[in-house]
Amino acid sequence: MTLLEVRDLHVTYHSSRGVIPAVRGVDITVEPGQTLGVAGESGCGKSTLALALLRLLPKSAEVTGQVRLNGDDVLTMTWGQLRAVRWAGASIVFQGAMHSLNPVHRVARQIAEPILLHENVSEAEAHGRAVELLGQVGLPAWRARSYPHELSGGQRQRVMIAMALACEPDLIIADEATTALDVMVQAQVLDLIADLVAQRGVGLVMISHDLSVLSAHCQRVAVMYAGKVVELGAAHDVFADARHPYSDALASAFPVIGDVAARHRPRGLGGDPPDPADLPGGCSFHPRCPVAVAECRAAEPQLLPIGASPRLSACFVAQQGKPVRPGTVKEPVT
Amino acid sequence: MASDPSLLAGPSPDGPASGGLSGEKTAGGSGFGRYLRGRLTGSVASLVLVYLSSFFIFRVLGGDPLQAIAKDRRMTPEERAALREQLGLDQPLLAQFGKYTADVFSGNFGTSYQYRRPVMELVLERLSATVLLTGTALVLSVAVGLWVGARAGWRHGSRLDRAHVGVSLTLWSAPTFWLGMIVIMIFARQFGLFPVGGMVSHNVGPGLLAETLDVAHHLVLPAITMTAVIYAQYVLVMRSSILDEIGHDYLTTARAKGLRDDLVRRRHAIPNALLPTVTLVFLQLGGVISGAIVTETIFSWPGLGRMVFESIGFRDFPVLQTTFVLFSAAVIVANMCADIAYWFLDPRVRKA
Secondary structure (H helix, E strand, O other): OOOEEEEEEEEEEEEOOEEEEEEEEEEEEEOOOOEEEEEOOOOOOHHHHHHHHOOOOOOOEEEEEEEEEOOEEOOOOOHHHHHHHEOOOEEEEOOOHHHHOOOOOOHHHHHHHHHHHHOOOOHHHHHHHHHHHHHHOOOOHHHHHOOHHHOOHHHHHHHHHHHHHOOOOOEEEEEOOOOOOOHHHHHHHHHHHHHHHHHHOOEEEEEEOOHHHHHHHOOEEEEEEOOEEEEEEEHHHHHHOOOOHHHHHHHHOOOOOOOHHHHHOOOOOOOOOOOOOOOOOOOOOHHHOOOOOHHHHHOOOOOEEOOOOOOEEOOHHHHOOOOOOOOOOOOOOO | OOOOHHHHHOOOOOOHHHHHOOOOOOOOOOHHHHHHHHHHHHHHHHHHHHHHHHHHHHHHOOOOHHHHHHOOOOOOHHHHHHHHHHHOOOOOHHHHHHHHHHHHHOOOOOEOOOOOOEHHHHHHHHHHHHHHHHHHHHHHHHHHHHHHHHHHHHOOOOHHHHHHHHHHHHHHHOOHHHHHHHHHHHHHHHOOOOOOOOOOOOOOOOOHHHHHHHHHHHHHHHHHHHHHHHHHHHHHHHHHHHHHHHOOHHHHHHHHOOOOHHHHHHHHHHHHHHHHHHHHHHHHHHHHHHOOHHHHHHOOOOOHHHHHHHHHHHOOHHHHHHHHHHHHHHHHHHHHHHHHHHHHHOHHHHOO
16 A cells, blocks of 8 residues: 555645645655655745644644545544554654754653553653664663753754654654754764665655755655645656756756766756745746746646656646756856 | 732843853862852842841931830930930941841841830741741642643633633732722622631630631631732743743644643643743742732731831831841742752753
């Protein structure tokens, strides 16, 4: 059975600023043991998507569509069922472990908490498992008695990972799990997540703004822009050979070391992500798009297969088989 | 009890507030010893200042104790001079201060002009009555205030929240003497459920149980009046403290773990939100000694507050000086206890 199946998910915030569509019709699936990356700039709706998967959004958010976890729709189940699914069915490694851990509880207690909640075990047993989990993420047993502020950022993130594994969920959602860490620690933590996920055969949804990180650690990647998935495909293919101008810009924001041509390629992207409360008509990317044509201003492209490859792109230009990168600029005379 | 809202802001500025930042390496002594020494030094300095001002402040106020002592009786200038000499009021201010200090260090706090009895005796007599009344009111208002505040904050903006805040603020703004009189009129006069004032009845049968019940019966109205007036501050502090916590990510983590909403509140939000209220509770604990001057006066409660009230009219310097130092010392000690409690409650303070 498909582990996670998201169908036509819409999340709309009703605030004093008006109606804000944060997620606008997202379809993704994750099979057991599969890893899916979700990439995009801040404000593209990827964190909202993560929270919507376990119905953790505030009441002001209106969520429609389907989120099937092992076949059961998270969005329509009762509170009791939902609480049982939370952490035991799917757990989250939150971004910024600094604030995601309770400052006045020892870390072992925080890791043991969901075990005690979801399983019929004694406190001593739960504590023993917490210490064991800390060992698996590379923290010594005496750290069990530490408070979050006594740990470094990387250690806190390891505690979060240990916590996410506590109830042996089928799915782990890592929401910017390594963003606040420095590059070396980031690599260690990512490898740790990837190893643990592979060992246990659980599904992983890894959310990040860093497409290069996702392409290194995930099998498939979905690129989000303005609340929609604009490109979906095998992670390395999307990174190396984007079929949407936005994915291409994201990919070239992280140049490959040793790739001389990449140095002279136009890099990054002008302008800011659109205001979700006031999206441009047509393709929401067209005001920033280097290859936009008249059609892009008139209609919004659907996410459709490109050619024969198992790749989906929501770009008229790509769907017509044309390149999504503007002609290479002249090499500057040095 | 008129507490200054500015005192409610938080712990002492050089105290736990800066404790979150990990400072330089520990220089001598264990963390707690060093922390305690710092708190003690500050407290002793405050006590010395209080002691100095306790002597001079009432003398600067003006007014002549002789007039109060003499009341309407005519006194000859000779009689006046003799009394002045007897009370030591003929000496220069500094000499009076020297004698007062010498006496205090030998454990003699002077003799009340008004009651003609040693001040310490008077204070000890009334201390238990005050502690009983204000202690009861404090425990009640802390319990009610924190409970109501936590719920109101958790459901902020709801009807329950607005009702609680409205009621507690109205009571907080009501003058104590007015509220006290209303309470007396309704519950004592109209329904005759409780005594109008005082702490004991004259016609109580012997036995500890009967006496205790009698005191408790007298305690109900003043304690409820005091609670009604002061519990609002706990509601408001707890409510805003909960509101500060409500946006924090660790609560989302707790929810994601599958905890019920009330467990998220009780186990995660409240322990964090309680920290700022500790200071307030301990400050009020210091106020337990100084009591409730107004409440005690209205309900004829034989406590320290009422004695102070009477002594002011009488310019009873020895009583005023002693109680002033005592009240201030209680607040200073309580504040120090708050700092020490922080050490144990907030793991982040220990790191400083």
